[in-house]
Amino acid sequence: MGIKISGTGSAVPEHVLTNADLEKMVDTSDEWIVERTGIKERRIVKGDNVVTLAEKACRKALEDAGKKPEDVELILIATCTLEEFFPCCACQVQARLGAVNAAGFDVNAACSGFLFALATANAYLSTGLYKNALVVGSEVLSRLVDYEDRGSCILFGDGAGAVFVEPAAEGRGIISVVQGCDGPGGVALHCKTDALDKIHMDGRAVYRFATRQVPVCIEQALQKAGMKAEEVDLFFLHQANLRILETIAKRLGIPMEKVPHNLDRYGNISSATIPVLLDEIKKRGKMVAGNKIVLAGFGAGLTYGACVLVWDE
Numbered sequence: 001m002g003i004k005i006s007g008t009g010s011a012v013p014e015h016v017l018t019n020a021d022l023e024k025m026v027d028t029s030d031e032w033i034v035e036r037t038g039i040k041e042r043r044i045v046k047g048d049n050v051v052t053l054a055e056k057a058c059r060k061a062l063e064d065a066g067k068k069p070e071d072v073e074l075i076l077i078a079t080c081t082l083e084e085f086f087p088c089c090a091c092q093v094q095a096r097l098g099a100v101n102a103a104g105f106d107v108n109a110a111c112s113g114f115l116f117a118l119a120t121a122n123a124y125l126s127t128g129l130y131k132n133a134l135v136v137g138s139e140v141l142s143r144l145v146d147y148e149d150r151g152s153c154i155l156f157g158d159g160a161g162a163v164f165v166e167p168a169a170e171g172r173g174i175i176s177v178v179q180g181c182d183g184p185g186g187v188a189l190h191c192k193t194d195a196l197d198k199i200h201m202d203g204r205a206v207y208r209f210a211t212r213q214v215p216v217c218i219e220q221a222l223q224k225a226g227m228k229a230e231e232v233d234l235f236f237l238h239q240a241n242l243r244i245l246e247t248i249a250k251r252l253g254i255p256m257e258k259v260p261h262n263l264d265r266y267g268n269i270s271s272a273t274i275p276v277l278l279d280e281i282k283k284r285g286k287m288v289a290g291n292k293i294v295l296a297g298f299g300a301g302l303t304y305g306a307c308v309l310v311w312d313e
């Protein structure tokens with residue numbers, strides 16, 4: 001048995017940080033950022049935090065699924081930008097939602113976090129331990145971004161996305177999952193818990209890792225599912241850099257029309273990129289029952305993962 005996504009929701013801050021704004025902060029240009037990343041603007045919190053963004057995304061996902069907070073049995077929140085060591089984000093969101101029947105905990109696999117949390121929910125629900133879950137990616141990366149480092153500050157933004165998952169019909173929902181870590185490569189993207197530390201990134205190393213590892217991981221997940229890349233309708237890939245998406249598409253031999261993207265408007269929101277994009281594409285009515293879908297991501301850790309699912313309504 002696999003799980004299906006029966007509701008989606010997202011919450012992005014209203015405040016927009018454009019490339020023109022960044023030109024005033026570091027030695028960069030709109031032309032360089034657009035050409036090298038595809039990003040034009042990103043959203044930055046003013047007042048919100050990972051908990052309030054997650055709560056807003058969850059409320060929308062519940063509404064979309066036609067569920068009430070008290071129906072929820074499990075809350076998994078992927079985040080790498082917590083403001084408190086504890087209580088975890090999931091417990092704070094449980095309180096704010098009034099999800100009195102839910103257990104919850106956080107998952108930190110950085111930008112792969114949503115995929116890792118979704119795989120965790122899939123495992124829990126497959127055993128019958130829980131009947132449903134809210135799976136969330138919520139990040140306030142602006143807290144950790146070094147706005148004096150032009151090599152990284154141009155990439156990141158804030159936001160949250162959530163999905164409500166339940167058991168799928170036979171042959172539908174999540175069919176296969178592949179996850180992995182390259183711990184030794186972790187030095188390429190790190191940030192200490194020290195309140196004064198900021199994101200340190202070797203952009204080229206992360207770029208090489210993503211373009212090498214993600215296509216392999218997707219092929220493995222497709223093989224496990226008994227599918228070929230050309231059969232897949234949509235690929236929801238972690239939104240980090242348009243050139244990374246294009247290289248992955250090329251390596252898989254798939255057209256970019258099958259790779260939706262919104263990084264031009266939101267930049268890289270770490271664990272939130274995939275659920276925010278899922279919400280956007282679902283609300284546009286682009287997914288119908290039976291569609292074959294791949295979700296795949298990579299991030300600090302270094303972590304990577306992919307899952308294949310057949311859309312179920």
Ligand code: UT7
Nearest residue numbers: 027028029032036111150151154203204206207240241299
């Ligand atoms: O979720 C995972 C998060 N991280 C990532 O996904 C990062 C993946 N990596 C990337 O997306 C790209 O490596 C970057 C966008 C970060 C950088 O692009 P690049 O094409 O790999 O540039 P580069 O680091 O090779 O730098 C090329 C040049 C350098 O100048 P020199 O040494 O050739 O004179 C940089 O100093 O571009 C310079 N540069 C910039 N120039 C203007 C670096 N950042 C900027 C900037 N504006 N913002």
